Amino acid sequence: MAREKKRRSNGRRSPLAAAALIGAGLLITGGIYAGASAAIAATDAQTSASTELSIEDGQKLFQSNCATCHGLDLQGTDAGPSLYGVGELSVEFQLATGRMPLQMQGPQAPQKPPQFTQPQIDAMAAYVQSEAPGPTFPADEILDGEGDVAHGAELFRVNCAMCHNVSAAGGALTEGKYAPALTSTSALHIYAAMVTGPQNMPVFGDMNLSDEDKRDIISALLYQQESVSVGGFTLGNLGPVSEGLFVWIFGIGGLVAITVWITAKSN
Template identity: 85%
Template sequence: MAREKKRRSNGRRSPLAAAALIGAGLMITGAVYAGTSAAFAATDTQTAASSTLTVDDGEKLFTANCATCHGLDLQGTPNGPSLYGVGELAVEFQMSTGRMPLQMQGPQAPQKEPQFTEDQILAISSFVQESAPGPTFPEDHLLDGGGDVANGAELFRVNCAMCHNVAAAGGALTEGKYAPALTETSALHMYAAMVTGPQNMPVFGDMNLSDEDKRDIISALLYQQQSVQIGGFSLGSLGPVSEGLFVWIFGIGALVAITVWITAKSN
């Protein structure tokens, strides 16, 4: 019996052996995963590099998806306006924000998820620009957010706040139309909106706002997007209307509730 116990004790594995096996398994699994990820990343890079589309590709995409409303010759139809003079900037804006292709007829084209990839949108934009030139993409420094924020805020208040709200939170217009919020709008789309005048927005040419003025407005809006809200809830940034409604409902409501409770208690 003593010998049997000794054999069993010699055959036992050390508690550290299991930990060593688990550690080795984790290291091997991690190495395989890292190698696989690197291989997939290299494949994705090559695919992205080779997926650049041409103007001819843009023409085919336009014919298949846009010509029904805008016409094969871009001169428009009863269902859609002419695209002559709109340029690639307007096309990129409308398609990247998902406003086009139009989902349904209505007072205004709503913003939604884009139905095309960035490469496809740029290809269609290039085709439109080549066939019917118009406003093109701005220089990079106009979108860098390095303009005069104070001047931009003043220009925004004078030219844009009556529709988009002082806090750029958007606002209602007539006949079911509305000015969208600018709290998440990119610098490129801010510039495109000022230059091309989408929906109900007017076109701000150089006689109204110079490129530097547009840069200042974009800088002010970007600064506002990145700034930290101080003072608790912003209440939608709608100003005294929402704040007064909040006080009326919750403040007066609380006083009424306390009054009713005191009266019931005394009775």
Template identity: 80%
Template sequence: MAREKKRRARGRRSPFAAAALIGAGLLLTGGVYAGASAAMASTDTQTAAKAELTVEDGEKLFTANCATCHGADLQGTTEGPSLVGVGELAVEFQVATGRMPLQMQGPQAPQKPPQFTQDQIEAMASYVQSVAPGPSYPEDWVVSGEANPEDSADEPDVSHGAELFRINCAMCHNVAAAGGALTEGKYAPALTSTSALHIYAAMVTGPQNMPVFGDMNLSTEDKRDIIAALVYQQDAVQVGGFTLGSLGPVSEGLFAWIFGIGALVALTVWITAKSN
């Protein structure tokens, strides 16, 4: 008797169905987990942003990142100067511009991206100010280019600020605020993108080779006018086209000599060779 062939039952699942089902389950689980993690991270970030750091937080940050060089008591060590009397303005300037913590010993601390958030920086600055007070943040009208509330008629004078800058600052920072070289590998940084607060902080605290401009040298209104002139120059449109770094006639003459005269010489040689 012939053996009856077994017919394949209708509706039988493919051997790949189980693998596809498992894969879909894994994808769904992973998507849900990723979404939940992102939501929790966003909530934690918002909570951390809303949490205002205190002076105690600043002390912990200072102890962990600055005390090795500047001393736990801010008195300084052989690796770093004392911070007594520098004030919160100097701390904010040095850390917010990335000059501190110092990357390596050299003629000058270079500017680099900051390693702390602005809240952390301000917390450390507040701690230093609480232990060894010094220069503090200016009033808003000084760095915002507004009139002095005590004398509403005293509006910022950009031309006066530019004149003061040429007299007091241009010999180091260049008349176009493009920076310049100093002795022994030091340099005056460019001010073409420096914030108004950090310009004021540099004038008041005198970082590195910068002299301190007290009120006997430059009044608060004078500092405001200089800041207004520099901010105006930062925002101004260069009507002359390509500036070549705003370094003046030396760079422009060098460009004309190399490329302009060089092009004329090359054209002369080409014409001569073609005629022959």
């Protein structure tokens, strides 16, 4: 009988080779996909930021990001209030300050970096205004900061200081709520807050404060934002509590330290 010739294997393949090849292929494919997606997203973001969006674009953005809580027809749901009558001014305020979309349920919606570009915000505001009209943007004159600063400061002390602090540094309210600081708030958002009454803030209509009064308050706050503190370190402008705490810790503490040092040196 003829002997059966044994085939020689040129190399032994590892059982992990197939898994390694599959893993390498997945990594390469995933890297290419991620790079392409990032490039496309960056292009879309630049395009949307450089072009003015239409009301139809605002409707699509609203339905994708807001309708879950506020309803497809702005009627509201158990998770969010109705938007009938809020107007474009309120929508711009809530989105541009980052309060909406709401991150989590709590006593108050905190301010955070906005999740949309300004053209996207304007498009959603225009859509809400077209479907459920409400307060709109004011004339440029109201926001110019050229009003009566002294009269505006007096109106602020009478109507706003009990919550926002006389220096507009903000303050605590009940049940975990708070009045935010106004030390860097824009003129438009100051006006929007007075007109729309977000969170716990009351609405200041024309019967309470006229447009000229609102202009004076805005002028006073803008003047205060730009002014330099002549008293030096402000300690957060929180009043005698923070000032007394500073004196107690550093003043009395410094005297105690000096007394101990003198006593130790004499001994």
